[in-house]
Amino acid sequence: MKKLKIMLVCGFGLGSSMILKMTLDKVLKNNAINAETFCSDEATARGQFFDIVFTSEEMSKLFHGSDKPVIVIKNFLSSAELEEKGLEIIRKLSQEG
Amino acid sequence: MLRDYLQPELIRFHVKAQDWQTAIYLGGELLVNQQICTQKYIDACIQASYDLGPYMVISPGIALAHSRPENGALQIGMSIITLDPAVNFGNKNNDPVGLLITFCGIDHNSHIGMLQELATFLMDERNQQFLFKVNTAEELITYLQDSERKM
Secondary structure (H helix, E strand, O other): OOOOEEEEEEOOOOOHHHHHHHHHHHHHHHOOOOOEEEEEEOOOHHHOOOOEEEEOHHHHHHHOOOOOOEEEOOOOOOHHHHHHHHHHHHHHHHHHO | OHHHHOOHHHEEEEEOOOOHHHHHHHHHHHHHHOOOEOHHHHHHHHHHHHHHOHHHEEEOOEEEEOOOHHHOEOOOEEEEEEEEEEEOOOOOOOOOEEEEEEEEOOOOOOOHHHHHHHHHHHHOHHHHHHHHHOOOHHHHHHHHHHHHHHO
8 A cells, every 4th residue: 555645735835735734634543544735835835746636616726737636625624525526536546556 | 612712702703805915914813802812813814925826715615814933823713704705715616715714833843733623513514604604613613513413
């Protein structure tokens, strides 16, 4: 199993992405997945090393052309949405490594 | 605990705002009045939404406004206002906004505990529903005390 680096992105890397990180950490814990989660901001996100990114629709434009999976989340407080959109790919990438 | 951050002066219900800029201004005014941030910080919160888009609407009906600490943050804190009627922030998935939280942190880490409390509270939909129907700061504070006692 590979320990994935999962990046959460918002404008400043302080607020929305922090909330998204908390929701994702809860999902990972509930599903017994060990991954590193970290926040980044609009200015520096593209230069970070990561395996998968979760962000809003607006911020997802930063990653056009990226070869990494970009998961667009509408409701940052919804564990159900994060699980539905992200769990399968997180499991798959964890197992590949 | 969440109530440690929420004195009555930082809570307003059924606020009327004609647009999202006014809403952030009014939410921010509560922080400025308590000397948690300067007016420059609130102006920067509004500018951030112009620059970065309405992604601050993090969940249906809920917006989280903030800026960078160096734009005039003085203390860690947040204000909560409900908007009645709800206001469009330009976020097609999550508009209109009925609950606006404006927060301020003094560095990159020290506000995380406060946001954790807030996120845990908001992840429970019963708590969200309560926020949309409550009328006074005292009712909210009593509710927070009761839910903390049950934890």
